[in-house]
Amino acid sequence: MNVLNSFALLANGEALDWNQIPEYSLSDFIRNVSEELELGARMVSFFALPEGSEKRLVAVLALDSSSVLCVSRSQPFSGSFPSLTPKYPEAHLFEREIYEQYGLLPLGHPWLKPVRKNLNVIQDPKNFFSVEGSEIHEVSVGPVHAGVIEPGHFRFQCDGEEVLHLEIALGYQHRGIEEALLGGPHRLSIHQIETIAGDTTVGHSTAYAQALEALAGVQAPLYALWVRAIALELERLANHTGDLGALANDVAFIPTSSACGKIRGDFLNLTALLCGNRFGRGMVRPGFSPIDCEPKRLALLSERFEQTLRDALQAVGWLWDSASSRARFEQVGAVDTPLAAKIGLVGLAARSCGLVRDVRFDHPTGWYRFAQVPLAVWPDGDVFSRAKVRWLEMQHSGEFLKEQFNSQPEVESAEKITSLAPDKLSVSLIEGWRGEICHVALTDSEGRFRRYKITDPSFHNWMGLALALRNQAISDFPICNKSFNLSYCGFDL
Amino acid sequence: MLKMFGRSLKLRQVSAGGCNACEADINVLGTIGWDLGRFGIQYVASPRHADGLLVTGPVSKNMELALKKTYDAVSEPKIVIAIGACAISGGPFANHEQVRSGVDAVLPVDLYIPGCPPHPLTILDGLLRLLNRLEKQT
Ligand code: SF4
Numbered sequence: 001m002n003v004l005n006s007f008a009l010l011a012n013g014e015a016l017d018w019n020q021i022p023e024y025s026l027s028d029f030i031r032n033v034s035e036e037l038e039l040g041a042r043m044v045s046f047f048a049l050p051e052g053s054e055k056r057l058v059a060v061l062a063l064d065s066s067s068v069l070c071v072s073r074s075q076p077f078s079g080s081f082p083s084l085t086p087k088y089p090e091a092h093l094f095e096r097e098i099y100e101q102y103g104l105l106p107l108g109h110p111w112l113k114p115v116r117k118n119l120n121v122i123q124d125p126k127n128f129f130s131v132e133g134s135e136i137h138e139v140s141v142g143p144v145h146a147g148v149i150e151p152g153h154f155r156f157q158c159d160g161e162e163v164l165h166l167e168i169a170l171g172y173q174h175r176g177i178e179e180a181l182l183g184g185p186h187r188l189s190i191h192q193i194e195t196i197a198g199d200t201t202v203g204h205s206t207a208y209a210q211a212l213e214a215l216a217g218v219q220a221p222l223y224a225l226w227v228r229a230i231a232l233e234l235e236r237l238a239n240h241t242g243d244l245g246a247l248a249n250d251v252a253f254i255p256t257s258s259a260c261g262k263i264r265g266d267f268l269n270l271t272a273l274l275c276g277n278r279f280g281r282g283m284v285r286p287g288f289s290p291i292d293c294e295p296k297r298l299a300l301l302s303e304r305f306e307q308t309l310r311d312a313l314q315a316v317g318w319l320w321d322s323a324s325s326r327a328r329f330e331q332v333g334a335v336d337t338p339l340a341a342k343i344g345l346v347g348l349a350a351r352s353c354g355l356v357r358d359v360r361f362d363h364p365t366g367w368y369r370f371a372q373v374p375l376a377v378w379p380d381g382d383v384f385s386r387a388k389v390r391w392l393e394m395q396h397s398g399e400f401l402k403e404q405f406n407s408q409p410e411v412e413s414a415e416k417i418t419s420l421a422p423d424k425l426s427v428s429l430i431e432g433w434r435g436e437i438c439h440v441a442l443t444d445s446e447g448r449f450r451r452y453k454i455t456d457p458s459f460h461n462w463m464g465l466a467l468a469l470r471n472q473a474i475s476d477f478p479i480c481n482k483s484f485n486l487s488y489c490g491f492d493l
Numbered sequence: 494m495l496k497m498f499g500r501s502l503k504l505r506q507v508s509a510g511g512c513n514a515c516e517a518d519i520n521v522l523g524t525i526g527w528d529l530g531r532f533g534i535q536y537v538a539s540p541r542h543a544d545g546l547l548v549t550g551p552v553s554k555n556m557e558l559a560l561k562k563t564y565d566a567v568s569e570p571k572i573v574i575a576i577g578a579c580a581i582s583g584g585p586f587a588n589h590e591q592v593r594s595g596v597d598a599v600l601p602v603d604l605y606i607p608g609c610p611p612h613p614l615t616i617l618d619g620l621l622r623l624l625n626r627l628e629k630q631t
Contacts (some may be wrong), residue, residue: 119555142530143559146538148506148520150513174553176591191585197513198610261524279514281609354547375590491511 006032007061007070012363015214015426017444021071026057027122029074030082033059036070037088041342042357044069044429045092045440048102048449051076060427064362069326069427074110090344093459116171116492123153128167131157136164136406141475143172150488157476166469169464171233173492179416181452185212185420194281197240197456197490202231202271202492203432204454205284207439212286212417214426215443220288220366221412224289229367231271231283232395235435240390240397241312241487247387248319250478256391260317266308275276288414311396316391329384333468333480336381343466347435347457348393349484352386354444359431371407373400383476386483420447432457434487456490497505497570498544501533505543505567509560510553510592514529514609515577517543519547522613528537529597536621540564545596545603551583552599574623575602576616578609585609 006028024032035299037043048055054076059069074081093115095106100114107427111129114122121127123143130138137158143151151172157165168248177192184202193208194201206228210256213220267280275283275291293301311372319325335345341352350357354377360368362374376392378385425442435457444450465484469477508516516626523536537543540563552560564573575596580582583594596602606619621627 005553094521116555142602143556144507144563148508148516148523148536150508150516172549173510173553174555174591174605175551175553175586177586180589181584188585195512195585195609197514199517201514202547239573258525265521265524265526278518353517373506393593394593441557489511 002113007036007072009068010071011067011425012069012359012427012429013079013210013214013365015217015421015424018423019423020426021073023073023075026074026077026081029057029271030057030084032072033061033324033345034084034087036061037084042072043090043094044427044436045089045438045453045455046091046096046098047440047444047451047453048104050102052079055104056103057081057098058440062363063266064357064428066364067363069429070377073425077103080107082107083109085109089342090460095397099486107196114171116174119171121168122170122171123156128155128169129157129165132163133159134158148278152207152488156469157478161473161475163469163472163477166466168466169349170462170488170491173489175493177472177493178452178454183450183451184449190285196454196493197458197487198279200235200432200434200437200456200487200490202228202235202280202283203430204456205234205280205438206366207428207437208429208431209284209286210260211419211426211428211439211441214428215420215441215447216287216417217421218287218415218417219287220287221414222367222409223411224414225366225408226404226407227289227291227293228284229272229371229402231274231280232430233373233401234267234271234274235280236397237312237401238264238271239392239485240394241267241316243482244316244387244390246288246482246485247329247383247479248325250482251325253319253322253325255314256319258449258488259311259318265306265316266304266311270305270308272300273297273304274354280427285416287417291410293408295449298300299406299407300421302402305401305405312394313398316394320391329387329479329483330382332383332476333472334380334382334463335468337379339467340381340464344368344460346460347431348389348433349435349461349464351375351383352389353375359429363429365429371404373397383479383483384400422447434458434485455491456487457485458488458491461486501512502534502545502620503535503543504539504545505537506547506549506561507556507560507563508588509548509550509556509580511550511577511579515543515549515579518610518613518618519549520574526530526614527617529617530561530631532617532621532624534597534624537573540566541568543571545568545574546600547574547576548580548596548600549576551579551586551589551594552596555591555600557593560599571622573600574604574606574619576606577611578607581605582608
């Protein structure tokens with residue numbers, strides 16, 4: 001029997017009836033999921049939800065090459081389930097999260113620790129992997145770091161300058177977003193979605209809009225899709241510019257770092273020109289577009305954009321012209337392609353390891369069904385590669401936006417979404433600037449959120465940073481860290 | 494304020510559970526477009542070098558202890574500035590059981606700068622007013 005029969009198939013941005021999703025006994029469910037992962041499917045989301053006094057598991061996998069998502073669920077059970085992690089490490093954090101949120105024990109999980117709730121356990125030094133030996137020393141950093149940056153705790157096991165192992169403990173930014181969404185959408189929900197990760201406001205709010213539109217059976221007008229794509233690419237450009245500036249700063253290449261710091265702000269100001277807020281708050285709403293970009297504003301946007309893009313490409317160009325900066329990035333913090341696939345990296349971190357993985361390309365929705373952005377991939381997996389992919393993406397997004405400014409669709413009137421269909425599940429993926437954002441929404445019999453599962457790309461990628469540090473000099477940590485630039489708050493929720 | 498700190502103000506930033514957009518716009522003031530240093534204001538790495546804290550976020554319970562410890566490490570006299578809706582009242586996360594809904598639930602606050610996030614200009618305006626450095630409008 002084809003294992004795929006044991007899953008319900010859907011495309012990105014679609015919804016299914018909850019009872020259409022095949023339900024299996026726990027052991028069959030786990031077997032089906034592993035068989036599918038074995039055949040090359042990718043784990044997009046894996047979570048539990050309560051069912052009476054018991055719980056059940058839901059898995060969402062992606063078949064990227066066929067643009068298909070598949071969903072399956074287990075029958076309700078309690079106690080434990082066989083861990084997928086020993087064979088499929090990409091499941092490791094999902095299983096820790098399931099254990100933390102619903103107490104289901106993943107039997108055989110090699111490193112079962114809380115994720116974000118039980119901080120005393122998370123940061124207890126006893127619960128970190130430690131390397132033994134007379135020459136070994138441990139460096140512990142954070143939660144408060146030496147800069148204007150979010151909190152996290154890092155423990156390095158070092159032999160002299162060389163890092164043998166790095167373990168990253170997060171959770172400090174946990175503020176209860178998933179719990180707060182239960183029973184929603186509430187009036188505050190959209191604002192909480194916009195602040196899952198402040199630098200990815202457009203990414204997360206677009207994923208939310210798409211999830212709700214699927215649940216309401218509503219098609220957002222083309223105009224709204226156009227605005228979202230413009231805003232998403234502006235967000236990408238602002239962040240990539242800032243990151244390349246930060247990387248330049250860490251190797252003391254000041255011209256690029258100074259200029260990019262300012263140009264990043266110029267991109268944010270373009271976002272503000274569209275919606276009034278530099279981070280895109282208020283840009284995206286389910287069902288319609290709150291933004292009307294009239295001809296005068298569009299002309300101004302497009303004119304300022306061309307200038308800003310030219311400035312950005314010039315400033316980053318200086319960095320590439322500097323051989324000593326390039327040399328500092330090469331062969332530092334490398335993650336090879338098989339390892340990247342194994343731990344389930346997404347987004348630019350994955351593409352920098354040679355993995356062809358981009359939601360805009362594999363699972364296009366919205367405006368990306370009509371206009372394509374070329375994919376940027378680089379094979380080496382090191383800091384250089386991650387900088388290079390950002391650089392390529394800046395050029396691609398730049399060209400894309402210039403074209404899209406000329407293809408503005410007609411404004412159509414559309415309604416706000418007032419109610420969602422009951423007992424439905426929708427899966428919504430968006431390629432944010434860091435990578436794949438996944439929102440899975442499930443409604444109850446009243447059409448309220450029964451579960452709203454958020455996966456920020458950082459959830460998949462923090463492990464990538466930890467592994468990139470293996471056998472590197474500890475002094476290379478800053479550039480490795482900047483080259484990933486992952487979100488603490490997006491992870492911590 | 495001038496009497497307390499002379500002409501310079503060194504601040505240590507602590508994020509405590511927000512969305513990181515406030516931090517982003519605090520950072521912006523340090524870039525060449527704004528050059529905060531010319532006003533004698535600087536962000537420093539160690540609380541021991543600081544005259545006060547810039548706090549963002551609703552103060553997640555998971556950050557409460559780290560925030561208090563950082564505050565204790567700043568020598569007297571010291572000030573606390575709460576930046577953004579989160580730091581003022583909990584913002585979008587107000588009343589979640591995982592947060593303390595504002596910095597003043599944990600530390601005495603001397604200045605509140607509103608916004609979600611506040612524009613860099615708003616932050617600058619707040620800091621300069623605190624230092625009594627805004628020129629009088631004529
Ligand atoms: S006030 Fe707004 S922008 Fe600032 S941290 Fe809170 S949610 Fe983010």
